[in-house]
Amino acid sequence: GIQVEQSPPDLILQEGANSTLRCNFSDSVNNLQWFHQNPWGQLINLFYIPSGTKQNGRLSATTVATERYSLLYISSSQTTDSGVYFCAVHTGGFKTIFGAGTRLFVKA
């Protein structure tokens, strides 16, 4: 089946710093999403981005489907950005396959 790899696995930032999270996938996908899992386990939808670039406040994402990767940019990080960021791809049908995640900790 399709493989979804995220990097880095862990990231520690000082508040105010910028970061880039990467998601590589091994086969063509129908769609791609980025999620933030908060400390209570809730998955927050960040971006639904099969291709192109989107921005939402301090966050933006770019997916280059032809090269099978997506990037999530976090600018001016805040302590509330801490948590796990997941990339998930949609294969044929409804299935959503998750990467292993990037665990982010933002220090005050």
Next chain:
Amino acid sequence: GAVVSQHPSRVICKSGTSVKIECRSLDFQATTMFWYRQFPKQSLMLMATSNEGSKATYEQGVEKDKFLINHASLTLSTLTVTSAHPEDSSFYICSASLSLNTEAFFGQGTRLTVV
């Protein structure tokens, strides 16, 4: 976006008992819902696909007799963990989409602890 609600958010049960978890699509109809399991500090693993009006499709290695799924209506899917054991303790989360290949929305998750 669409809203998916999951209940309960936390449950503690005794070994050998069964636990039912509900997943509801509040503002849309979902012919298909998905159930995931997440162990501490790990990713989400798809357990099964719940199909309204028909049998669920289970991923390889998931015991269908242990994890019973019922999708009796277009807005409700249930996951019953039967004869629960401590190794079934985990975070269970459901998802649904408005239609094929569109954005997936997730419930709040259920943290199950079997003692």
